[in-house]
Each structure stands twice: as C-alpha cells, then as structure tokens.
Amino acid sequence: MPEPLPFNPAEVADRLLAWYAESGRDLPWRRTCDPYHVWLSEIMLQQTTVAAVIPYYQRFLASFPDIESLAAAPVEAVIELWAGLGYYRRARNLHAAAVRLVEDFGGVFPATMEEVLSLPGIGRSTAGAILSIAFEKSAPILDGNVRRILCRLFALRQPARSSAAEKRLWRWAEVLTPVERPGDYAQAIMDLGAGVCLPRQPACQACPLAGLCQALRLGLERELPVTSRRKPVPLRRQVALALRRDGALLLRRRPLTGMLPGLWEFPNCEPLSGESAEQAARRLLTELGGKGEVAAVGEVRHVYSHFRLRLSLFVAEACPDRRIAEGEASVWAPAASPEYPLHGAHRKALALLKDWTPAGDSGTMASL
DNA sequence: AATGCGGGGGA
DNA sequence: TCCCCAGCATT
Numbered sequence: 448m449p450e451p452l453p454f455n456p457a458e459v460a461d462r463l464l465a466w467y468a469e470s471g472r473d474l475p476w477r478r479t480c481d482p483y484h485v486w487l488s489e490i491m492l493q494q495t496t497v498a499a500v501i502p503y504y505q506r507f508l509a510s511f512p513d514i515e516s517l518a519a520a521p522v523e524a525v526i527e528l529w530a531g532l533g534y535y536r537r538a539r540n541l542h543a544a545a546v547r548l549v550e551d552f553g554g555v556f557p558a559t560m561e562e563v564l565s566l567p568g569i570g571r572s573t574a575g576a577i578l579s580i581a582f583e584k585s586a587p588i589l590d591g592n593v594r595r596i597l598c599r600l601f602a603l604r605q606p607a608r609s610s611a612a613e614k615r616l617w618r619w620a621e622v623l624t625p626v627e628r629p630g631d632y633a634q635a636i637m638d639l640g641a642g643v644c645l646p647r648q649p650a651c652q653a654c655p656l657a658g659l660c661q662a663l664r665l666g667l668e669r670e671l672p673v674t675s676r677r678k679p680v681p682l683r684r685q686v687a688l689a690l691r692r693d694g695a696l697l698l699r700r701r702p703l704t705g706m707l708p709g710l711w712e713f714p715n716c717e718p719l720s721g722e723s724a725e726q727a728a729r730r731l732l733t734e735l736g737g738k739g740e741v742a743a744v745g746e747v748r749h750v751y752s753h754f755r756l757r758l759s760l761f762v763a764e765a766c767p768d769r770r771i772a773e774g775e776a777s778v779w780a781p782a783a784s785p786e787y788p789l790h791g792a793h794r795k796a797l798a799l800l801k802d803w804t805p806a807g808d809s810g811t812m813a814s815l
Numbered sequence: 816a817a818t819g820c821g822g823g824g825g826a
Numbered sequence: 827t828c829c830c831c832a833g834c835a836t837t
Contacts (some may be wrong), residue, residue: 493821496835533833536823570822591820610827646819647837674819683832706832751832791833 450615452622453601454659460625460632466655467635470642472497475504477634482556482581483514489576490537490568497641503532514554518545526709530788535708540568558582571617576637579629587620588633589613592640597623598672599644602661607672681754686727687715687793689744689800690737692765695779697735698787702776710790711780713797715758728761736771737763744803749792760796762803 471477474497476488487507491500507528511517517525522542529538544566548554556577557563563574572593575586589597597619598607605612625632643650649668651657662668690697690713698711714735718727728741741761749756765771780787782797789797 490821494833495820499834534821534831536831537821540823568822572821595819645836701832710832749832750834753831756832 450618453661456622457625458659459600459623459656460628462655462659463635463639464625464628464631467631467638471635471638472642475501480581480630482558482577484508485577485581486556486569487541489573490541491532493537493573494534495532499532503528514545514548514556517542518549518554523703523709527786527788530710531791531794533791535710537568539708543567544569556581558584560584560586576633579624579633581630583628583630585624585626585629587617587624588637589616589620590637590640592637592644593620595646595672596636596640596644596656599649599662599668600656600660602665602667603671604667604673606675608675680750680752682757683717683754684724684757684759685715685717686724686731686759686761687713687796688728688731688735688741689713689760689762689796690732690735690765690771691762692771692779695781697765697771698778698780698789700776700778700787701790707790711778711787712789712793713760724759725761728759728763731761732763736766738766739763742805744796745799747792747795747799749795756792758792758796760799762800762805 474488476484479485488500488504491504491507510524510528511520520542522539525538525542526535529535532538547566548556552562558578560574560578563569563577564571569577572588572590575588576590578584578586579588594607594616597603597616598612601615601619603612603615605615607616639654639656643654644656647669651660651663651668654660657663660668662671697714699714700711701707701709703709714731716727716731718724719730722730725741725743732738732741741763744760744762747756747758747760749758778787782801
C-alpha cells in the first residue's frame with residue numbers, strides 16, 4: 448500500500464525544471480552527456496565541493512581523455528592527479544572500474560542499472576545520477592543534498608540515516624523522478640540542495656518548492672533533517688622532519704596499499720611514550736643517518752574523518768659526508784615537485800616551511 | 816570547534 | 827546491519 452503524498456508528485460519536477468532553466472549553474476561537466484565525463488564528475492563530487500573539483504576535473508580529462516587511456520595508465524599516475532583531493536580510494540576504484548569497462552564492456556559505458564552498479568565505487572545514488580544525466584533514464588538519486596530536501600519536503604521526523612527513513616526516502620525519490628528530462632531533474636534537485644535548501648540557513652523565500660514544503664508549513668525547516676550526534680574524534684600527534692641537502696628535501700613514498708596510497712611525505716613518526724616532539728625529531732634524524740641539531744618550524748593541524756592530527760615539523764641539514772639512503776621510496780626532491788605529490792597534511796607542512804625563517808638567518812628558505 | 820557529506824567492504 | 831575509513835568547506 449503506497450503511502451499518500453501531501454501533494455501531486457509531478458508538481459515537484461515541473462517547478463524544479465522551470466527553476467533550473469533560470470537558475471541552474473553552468474558547470475564544465477554539464478556541457479556534455481558523455482557518460483565517462485558524467486561518471487568522473489560524480490565521483491569527484493563525492494565529499495568534495497564544486498569549486499574544489501573543477502580544476503581537478505579539467506586536469507584529469509586532459510591526461511585521460513577517455514576510458515581507454517585511463518584503463519591503460521598505471522594506478523600511480525591516477526593517484527598523482529588525485530593528490531590533494533582526498534579519499535584516495537575513489538581514485539583507485541575509478542581506475543579499477545575503467546579496467547573492467549575495457550575488459551568486460553569493450554570500453555563502452557553500460558546503460559543499465561545492474562551493470563553500472565556492478566562497477567567499483569558506484570553505489571545506488573551515483574548510478575542513478577549517471578543513468579539519468581548521461582542516458583536520460585528515469586533513475587532516482589539520493590545524495591546528501593537530495594536527502595536533505597526530501598526530509599524537509601515531507602517533514603520527515605525520523606533520524607534521516609535510519610534504515611526506516613532510508614527506505615521511505617528512496618521511495619519518495621523514485622516517485623518524484625520524472626520520466627521526461629530525468630537528467631535535468633537530477634541536476635536541478637542537486638543544485639537546489641547546494642544553493643537554496645542549505646543545511647543551516649535554507650533560503651525558503653527563493654525556493655521553487657516552498658509552496659509544497661511540509662517542513663516550511665510546520666515551521667520545521669531548520670530542525671530537519673534529524674541527525675544523530677557524531678562521536679568525538681581522537682587527537683593524534685606526529686612529528687615530521689624536513690631534511691635539507693643542497694636546496695632539496697628528503698621525501699618518502701607511502702606504500703601503494705593502505706592509507707594515502709603512493710603519496711609522498713616528509714619522514715615522520717609518532718613520539719614514543721614520554722618522548723618530546725623534539726626528541727622524536729632527533730630520533731628520526733639519527734635513523735636517517737644524519738646528525739646535528741633539529742630546529743622547530745611549527746605545527747600543522749589537519750582534520751581527517753576519524754581523528755585530528757597535530758603534526759610538529761622540524762628542519763635539519765643533512766650531513767654532507769654521510770650517505771642517506773635513496774631508493775625507490777625515498778628521494779631528494781626540489782620542494783613542490785609535481786612528480787612527488789604530497790598528501791594534504793604534508794602540503795600544509797611544506798607551506799609552513801616555505802614561510803619559515805630560522806632565527807639569525809635570513810632568506811635561506813626562500814630559495815625553496 | 817562542530818557539522819555534513821558517499822560508498823565499499825568487512826565484522 | 828553496523829562500523830570503519832589518513833578531507834574539506836561552511837558556519
């Protein structure tokens with residue numbers, strides 16, 4: 448028994464499509480319906496804002512203009528282009544999916560829900576976005592923006608992430624997705640969430656759905672969606688060492704498996720119990736075969752999904768008469784070499800180092 | 816400092 | 827069905 452709706456569902460699509468024609472954004476991936484472009488943009492946009500994605504999207508397509516070139520590339524080259532965007536599993540899934548597209552689908556992006564869903568990194572919502580935008584198939588999406596809009600439109604008082612709520616939300620998303628112009632509808636509802644139906648300050652006076660919105664009618668638009676409190680994330684401390692030699696810095700490469708795969712960073716460690724940050728930095732220096740003093744540069748704060756990081760950066764000169772191991776995972780690099788992409792926290796550390804002037808010395812680091 | 820977001824994979 | 831995951835913009 449379908450639950451009764453508080454309004455005619457066709458009304459929602461009509462209003463949204465009219466609004467989108469006036470107020471929709473002009474974005475690079477909207478100038479095409481190439482499924483590869485749509486897919487790439489949807490993956491990049493997961494957990495990431497439009498402004499951050501645009502330069503990455505353009506650089507990515509310049510390097511990998513089609514599925515074949517992406518599939519043929521080594522996964523490290525893909526990670527390199529992703530460096531700084533975060534959630535690197537997305538890049539690995541993207542590459543793995545491209546390989547499968549070439550192997551199993553002749554390099555042609557499939558157009559059925561079952562096939563699209565079978566690709567790594569694509570779940571129900573992303574599949575719906577690709578099918579509607581690239582193939583004009585009426586497939587629902589339920590990303591964060593749409594979830595917030597539907598919670599308000601239907602005045603859903605259940606916790607929005609509960610499985611009961613998810614079922615109802617998907618059902619509503621299906622009912623509202625039109626048969627005509629599902630691609631424009633998908634873009635329209637995502638735009639509405641990004642620009643009007645905002646999490647804290649919904650701009651209801653500018654909303655084409657205001658006349659239908661049950662939360663607004665009940666004065667609940669700022670209370671919904673109902674979210675559960677997030678548990679506090681732990682703080683971790685680490686120490687990193689910028690070891691200099693002839694204007695170059697020692698960088699190490701992380702393994703290709705696990706966290707931040709294949710990205711570069713300064714040698715680093717966690718202080719042992721009872722050890723100060725400076726003692727840990729000296730220990731790092733010794734382990735690397737250097738000697739002499741370390742100087743404190745400063746502290747970087749970085750937030751990850753599940754912990755906060757406080758990174759203390761030290762700098763030291765490499766001793767010229769000692770050989771410091773250089774190998775595949777360890778290199779002397781001029782600062783900011785694009786071929787040695789640093790992950791986020793260590794990008795911040797490098798920025799700190801560039802701005803830093805050692806006491807009693809002027810401008811040495813400016814050459815970095 | 817708190818909040819919000821997508822999806823896969825394993826327990 | 828839950829938990830976990832090496833970001834970042836916004837407020």
